[in-house]
Amino acid sequence: MSRLAAVIASRKSEGGGALIGYLPVGYPDLETSIEAAVAMAENGVDAIELGLPYSDPVMDGVVIQKATQAALAGGFRLRHGFEAVAAITARVDRPVLLMTYWNPVVQFGVDRFADELVAAGGAGLITPDLIPDEAADWLATSDRTDLDRVFLAAPSSTDERLKQAVEKSRGFVYAVSTMGITGARADVDSAARGLVARLRTVGATSACVGLGISTPQQVREVLEYADGAIVGSLLVSALATGGVDAVAAAAALLATGKSPARAH
Amino acid sequence: MALRDEVGPYFGEYGGRFVPESLIAALDELDAAYQAAKVDPVFREELATLHKTYTGRPSIITEVPRFAEHAGGARIILKREDLNHTGSHKINNVLGQALIARRLGKTRLIAETGAGQHGVAAATAAALFGMECVVYMGEVDTERQALNVARMRLLGATVIPVKTGSRTLKDAINDALRDWVANVDTTHYLLGTVAGPHPFPVMVRDFHKLIGEEARAQVLELTGALPDAVTACVGGGSNAMGIFHAFLDDPSVKLYGYEAAGDGHLTERHAATITRGRPGVLHGARSYLLQDEDGQTIESHSISAGLDYPGVGPEHAWLADIGRASYLPITDDEAMQALRLLSRTEGIIPAIESAHALAGTIKLGQELGSGATILVNLSGRGDKDMETAGKYFDILDAAALADSDLAEIRPDELGTGASE
Numbered sequence: 001m002s003r004l005a006a007v008i009a010s011r012k013s014e015g016g017g018a019l020i021g022y023l024p025v026g027y028p029d030l031e032t033s034i035e036a037a038v039a040m041a042e043n044g045v046d047a048i049e050l051g052l053p054y055s056d057p058v059m060d061g062v063v064i065q066k067a068t069q070a071a072l073a074g075g076f077r078l079r080h081g082f083e084a085v086a087a088i089t090a091r092v093d094r095p096v097l098l099m100t101y102w103n104p105v106v107q108f109g110v111d112r113f114a115d116e117l118v119a120a121g122g123a124g125l126i127t128p129d130l131i132p133d134e135a136a137d138w139l140a141t142s143d144r145t146d147l148d149r150v151f152l153a154a155p156s157s158t159d160e161r162l163k164q165a166v167e168k169s170r171g172f173v174y175a176v177s178t179m180g181i182t183g184a185r186a187d188v189d190s191a192a193r194g195l196v197a198r199l200r201t202v203g204a205t206s207a208c209v210g211l212g213i214s215t216p217q218q219v220r221e222v223l224e225y226a227d228g229a230i231v232g233s234l235l236v237s238a239l240a241t242g243g244v245d246a247v248a249a250a251a252a253l254l255a256t257g258k259s260p261a262r263a264h
Numbered sequence: 265m266a267l268r269d270e271v272g273p274y275f276g277e278y279g280g281r282f283v284p285e286s287l288i289a290a291l292d293e294l295d296a297a298y299q300a301a302k303v304d305p306v307f308r309e310e311l312a313t314l315h316k317t318y319t320g321r322p323s324i325i326t327e328v329p330r331f332a333e334h335a336g337g338a339r340i341i342l343k344r345e346d347l348n349h350t351g352s353h354k355i356n357n358v359l360g361q362a363l364i365a366r367r368l369g370k371t372r373l374i375a376e377t378g379a380g381q382h383g384v385a386a387a388t389a390a391a392l393f394g395m396e397c398v399v400y401m402g403e404v405d406t407e408r409q410a411l412n413v414a415r416m417r418l419l420g421a422t423v424i425p426v427k428t429g430s431r432t433l434k435d436a437i438n439d440a441l442r443d444w445v446a447n448v449d450t451t452h453y454l455l456g457t458v459a460g461p462h463p464f465p466v467m468v469r470d471f472h473k474l475i476g477e478e479a480r481a482q483v484l485e486l487t488g489a490l491p492d493a494v495t496a497c498v499g500g501g502s503n504a505m506g507i508f509h510a511f512l513d514d515p516s517v518k519l520y521g522y523e524a525a526g527d528g529h530l531t532e533r534h535a536a537t538i539t540r541g542r543p544g545v546l547h548g549a550r551s552y553l554l555q556d557e558d559g560q561t562i563e564s565h566s567i568s569a570g571l572d573y574p575g576v577g578p579e580h581a582w583l584a585d586i587g588r589a590s591y592l593p594i595t596d597d598e599a600m601q602a603l604r605l606l607s608r609t610e611g612i613i614p615a616i617e618s619a620h621a622l623a624g625t626i627k628l629g630q631e632l633g634s635g636a637t638i639l640v641n642l643s644g645r646g647d648k649d650m651e652t653a654g655k656y657f658d659i660l661d662a663a664a665l666a667d668s669d670l671a672e673i674r675p676d677e678l679g680t681g682a683s684e
Binding site: 054055056057058059061062065066069072077078102103104105106107108128129130131133134151152153154155156157158161165176179180181 | 280281282283284285286288289290428429434435438441442445446447448449544545546547548555557558559560561
């Protein structure tokens, strides 16, 4: 079991589950993005998903698009991603994953990218536009380096494809809560519950739900059936409006959702 | 295996599906529906009838001897896709895809557009089939193409200005993909070129390949022989694949795709994707693209909005690598001079996109000499480009324009024309 999977399993066994927080590297600047990620970890986030800004982020909603676009305009380079991972893992004992669209990895070189990530202390990659069918290079490289690889599973996926996502993923499989893109939603789609149930039947032992989660209540609801809850846009909004302190407060509030609701 | 038999999802190392998992089911459903339709006589008859009674097919060929005098005296024959309904080859693909969408029970069409030609074609198909239509268009393009926005609205479509990224065609595709992920149950994404995830490159090509099939027979009938070369402009590459495909297994026929070189392919302002780009992944497929060292997409530049795209269809990338087709750069100015030349010598005003193919053909004719026959895909007409051309050649009566209603619609910088 990978360290990330172990962290998630350990949170689950404590009666709740894992809280995974997303923030993009380089927003509003490299240093602040590192501070914000550390603040998440110090306020109840169990694993960190660092997004690498990309020019054409088709899976992202407006909040994350704006932040990553600002990071690119501010001079973001891929090496800043490794610098951020190294800086964060030196300060907090949490698994740090990179969330990246596939072309930057291809251009950097899949092997070289993996080696740099290992050297920086990173746990692995979440790849929103790479399906296992197209991932031969990454499957081989992640096996060589023992990096986690998180593929997506969607409500529209066939059972056969869910099985493939579970078998090829390491760390966890990312259950897309709804047919859509990132961004806070009032209701996390009931499709998520059904999707995680389907993932269980094809063997998932570590399934985390993302897209649309923005309140402690939603975190609690998701952790009733999933192993982890992934929050992104809300934390990015907090960073945009209130800086690192607001991220810390938002993370602490979300983390209250990790404990099961108290009986009345 | 014959080159014509390639059906994806890969063309050599290019193509594939680099999209979020949420879209895979929709792509599989589309692929299955397309495979079924392709061999269904009812579907084939429906599409053929539409082309005959609505598009205006077959399009004619026109030999242009006065233009050819400037091209080394080679024999030059134009395939007149400019005469199709809506003014370009784009209608071939939108009618085919709209029929597929209807078979799938989809009631909503979405499309991306650069200057508006594909958006207008998609809106036309939606009107004809009684479907809802939403067109994503970069905010920059809606500003420079206010008249095409009005055309789409008149046809009943909703035009959504895309305000993210570079606010141009590539960002319009991103937003169309985001819409599709969220609304895939009711919605068909009517992609306008031979790019994107499988099955789009092969399906869009197949809907356009009648261009080459008609032209091959027409040229044979006119000249008694195959042409020595076939030329077309290449942005995403749909009109070029459409005319190239019938000739892929005719080794005597050379194929030339002309890319938009903007200010020059050695400057920073161009859209010469195969000439200057390198392989990578964009908009769901592996192909050549314009990108920086980190794999971030670089914005392209061309006077022709329809060629102003930093990617290219994967089949072109493959044809370039195996040497079956050659891809060469044509600057804004070379294209504009060719546009004026065809207008003055033959009374045919081409789209600026197609003028890139004409400019390349002039050079090619001079190279091949008077014994050669060259077939050119005249993919669109230039009506949409009159303001750009008027301004470029300084033949626009600015004072009169300022008094006209037109000026109220477009007081800003004058833009360019149709999607390639």
